Amino acid sequence: METLGHDILLVDDDGEIRRLVSKLLRDEGHRVTTAANAPEMREALRHRTPDLVLLDVMLPGTDGLSLCRELRAGSALPIIMLTAKGDDLDRILGLEMGADDYLAKPFHPRELLARIRAVLRRARPSEGNAKTGREIRFAGWRLDTARRELSDPRGVVIDLSTGEYDLLLTFLETPQRVLSRELLLDATRNRDAEPFDRAIDVQVSRLRRKLETAGEVIKTVRGAGYLFVPDVERT
Amino acid sequence: MRAFASSLAARTMLVLLLGIGAVHLLSLWTYRHALDREAATADVTRLADRLLTIRRAVMRVAPSEREAVAHDLSGGPIDVHWSRSEHAVAGGPGSGELAGLAVRLGTLGDDLAPGDVVVGANRGHHDDPHLAVVSLALPDRTWINFSLVEQASRHEDGHGTLLSTSLMALGAMVLSILLVRWLTRPLLGFVDAARRIYRGGETVVVPEDGPTEIRTLAVAFNEMQRRIKRMIDDRTQALAAVSHDLRTPITRLRLRLGEVESAATRGAISGDLDEMERMIDQTLAYLAGDRDDEPVKPVDVAAILATLVDDQIDAGRDVILDGDHGAVVEGRRLGLKRAFANLLDNAVKYGGRAEIRVAAEAGGVTVTIADHGPGIPAADRARVLDPFVRLEPSRNRDTGGWGLGLAIARRIVESHGGTLDLADNTPTGLLVRVWLPVTRGEPRPS
Numbered sequence: 001m002e003t004l005g006h007d008i009l010l011v012d013d014d015g016e017i018r019r020l021v022s023k024l025l026r027d028e029g030h031r032v033t034t035a036a037n038a039p040e041m042r043e044a045l046r047h048r049t050p051d052l053v054l055l056d057v058m059l060p061g062t063d064g065l066s067l068c069r070e071l072r073a074g075s076a077l078p079i080i081m082l083t084a085k086g087d088d089l090d091r092i093l094g095l096e097m098g099a100d101d102y103l104a105k106p107f108h109p110r111e112l113l114a115r116i117r118a119v120l121r122r123a124r125p126s127e128g129n130a131k132t133g134r135e136i137r138f139a140g141w142r143l144d145t146a147r148r149e150l151s152d153p154r155g156v157v158i159d160l161s162t163g164e165y166d167l168l169l170t171f172l173e174t175p176q177r178v179l180s181r182e183l184l185l186d187a188t189r190n191r192d193a194e195p196f197d198r199a200i201d202v203q204v205s206r207l208r209r210k211l212e213t214a215g216e217v218i219k220t221v222r223g224a225g226y227l228f229v230p231d232v233e234r235t
Numbered sequence: 236m237r238a239f240a241s242s243l244a245a246r247t248m249l250v251l252l253l254g255i256g257a258v259h260l261l262s263l264w265t266y267r268h269a270l271d272r273e274a275a276t277a278d279v280t281r282l283a284d285r286l287l288t289i290r291r292a293v294m295r296v297a298p299s300e301r302e303a304v305a306h307d308l309s310g311g312p313i314d315v316h317w318s319r320s321e322h323a324v325a326g327g328p329g330s331g332e333l334a335g336l337a338v339r340l341g342t343l344g345d346d347l348a349p350g351d352v353v354v355g356a357n358r359g360h361h362d363d364p365h366l367a368v369v370s371l372a373l374p375d376r377t378w379i380n381f382s383l384v385e386q387a388s389r390h391e392d393g394h395g396t397l398l399s400t401s402l403m404a405l406g407a408m409v410l411s412i413l414l415v416r417w418l419t420r421p422l423l424g425f426v427d428a429a430r431r432i433y434r435g436g437e438t439v440v441v442p443e444d445g446p447t448e449i450r451t452l453a454v455a456f457n458e459m460q461r462r463i464k465r466m467i468d469d470r471t472q473a474l475a476a477v478s479h480d481l482r483t484p485i486t487r488l489r490l491r492l493g494e495v496e497s498a499a500t501r502g503a504i505s506g507d508l509d510e511m512e513r514m515i516d517q518t519l520a521y522l523a524g525d526r527d528d529e530p531v532k533p534v535d536v537a538a539i540l541a542t543l544v545d546d547q548i549d550a551g552r553d554v555i556l557d558g559d560h561g562a563v564v565e566g567r568r569l570g571l572k573r574a575f576a577n578l579l580d581n582a583v584k585y586g587g588r589a590e591i592r593v594a595a596e597a598g599g600v601t602v603t604i605a606d607h608g609p610g611i612p613a614a615d616r617a618r619v620l621d622p623f624v625r626l627e628p629s630r631n632r633d634t635g636g637w638g639l640g641l642a643i644a645r646r647i648v649e650s651h652g653g654t655l656d657l658a659d660n661t662p663t664g665l666l667v668r669v670w671l672p673v674t675r676g677e678p679r680p681s
Binding site: 014016017020021023024027104105106107108109149151152154155156157158159160161164206209210212213 | 486493532538
């Protein structure tokens with residue numbers, strides 16, 4: 001599905017990171033342009049509009065956050081921020097600047113690829129409808145995609161694993177439709193998940209347990225997959 | 236003495252009391268002594284006067300009536316008799332004290348010749364109240380004998396002395412308490428400051444006023460604080476910078492792993508990188524400490540534990556979670572997750588197998604994490620909660636980490652107003668008990 005390859009612009013001041021990430025992305029079939037700083041990035045953007053920008057936060061001169069805002073002011077270009085800071089504040093900050101996702105160094109190559117895939121997948125349907133808010137509501141529950149945080153109707157934060165979060169997000173993006181195990185597996189595949197069919201059943205049962213008080217929101221459709229029952233509202 | 240006068244205030248009071256007391260007693264004694272001397276002189280003069288007056292009175296009457304008159308004039312401490320010969324014998328015990336009387340009689344009685352006065356101490360028994368006998372000759376060589384009875388001694392006013400001393404002491408004490416309070420009040424500021432310094436990573440400025448010594452101390456104290464803060468901050472920053480900057484090379488190494496042919500080598504290097512990354516995370520988490528800007532919200536502790544336990548199960552560990560769903564506390568999700576992740580990692584690392592129980596009670600949530608490893612000896616339990624401490628050798632085999640896991644966990648739990656205790660698991664192993672209040676201020680039920 002995703003093997004067609006995309007145009008990706010990588011902005012990072014570390015030459016080795018640029019070389020290594022480019023190689024990684026090219027091996028995945030993507031086309032990569034690199035830039036070491038803000039002027040180079042602007043130059044690259046003049047030539048062609050990429051499908052996604054990988055943007056390092058720590059850049060000499062104009063920093064990544066300002067660049068992110070600058071990019072976002074002009075377009076709905078998907079952006080993933082890269083940073084050496086792992087702390088939450090920066091992530092939120094990056095997302096409020098308009099980034100679609102955030103990845104802390106040191107990242108696993110496979111996780112980078114998974115995030116790129118997820119952001120591109122999410123970006124495609126939203127080309128028509130304008131970029132919406134960061135909050136998704138269903139059955140009184142709330143998923144804050146900026147914080148990657150789920151709260152129940154009482155406002156209690158329910159912790160989710162990365163796999164559960166990705167799975168829930170997939171359901172929320174396509175509610176009331178039967179999703180096959182293959183599709184769910186592809187959508188939620190991250191660095192550690194084993195490529196077994198059963199793995200998705202385990203993930204679904206774990207997610208159901210986290211959503212226990214919401215009632216039966218994920219229905220098993222025999223022989224077909226799973227279906228997310230409630231209405232979903234993006235704000 | 237140490238316990239009695241251990242405080243500066245008590246010592247100062249003691250010094251003041253002893254000093255004032257000593258001066259008071261000394262001056263009292265000197266005053267009394269002078270007064271006594273004065274009184275003694277006056278007494279002797281008065282006595283001599285009286286003896287001479289009696290002599291003159293007896294002298295004027297006829298010899299036949301002299302004894303009766305003498306008797307009539309007796310009284311008080313003086314017993315008077317008339318006789319043909321003197322009763323007194325010069326000398327005798329205590330005659331020295333009466334020498335003054337003899338001299339006085341000689342001076343006052345103009346008509347007395349030196350041989351006319353005989354002053355003798357009482358020759359009688361010791362229990363005889365008569366002190367002395369004074370014989371004065373009459374012109375016709377008959378004698379008047381005065382027996383001096385011990386006077387009801389002018390009572391030393393013992394109560395008065397005691398009272399005045401007590402009052403003095405009381406006054407000194409009240410005064411010294413006020414004085415010492417005033418003197419030592421600035422020191423309490425230091426105590427307060429010293430207790431609060433660097434709790435939240437900031438200095439506590441002590442006001443630089445008061446007496447010179449205190450002011451100098453305050454200036455030095457504030458300077459010391461600034462130096463300590465600078466030192467700690469420098470080192471913290473250096474450590475944070477190193478930890479932080481290591482992330483880029485680790486990222487490069489991870490990316491380069493793709494170029495490594497051998498899957499076994501790839502796996503090994505990847506494992507090493509994971510470990511390095513964990514250490515950096517832990518160090519940065521520890522350094523970040525309380526300066527945590529994650530917002531506090533109601534959080535389901537059971538859900539956090541479920542995520543962590545699932546991760547452990549996925550990694551092939553034998554971990555069981557049991558207990559209440561919906562154990563909600565007000566807290567920081569990522570912080571609590573890190574704390575419990577550290578505790579779980581420890582349990583499976585050292586204990587192989589771990590059992591986690593979560594119980595929601597009124598006022599709080601209790602989580603116990605039990606393993607079946609070697610446990611931690613009671614003597615080491617307090618130490619092991621300190622940063623950078625690892626026990627040798629049983630709990631330290633081929634394990635990564637900085638020995639920060641427990642320290643971070645405790646710090647996070649305590650920043651939530653909770654407690655973290657270590658105990659023995661039965662039959663073997665460690666039992667970690669974490670209690671978190673539903674709301675931060677909630678007191679722990681006993």
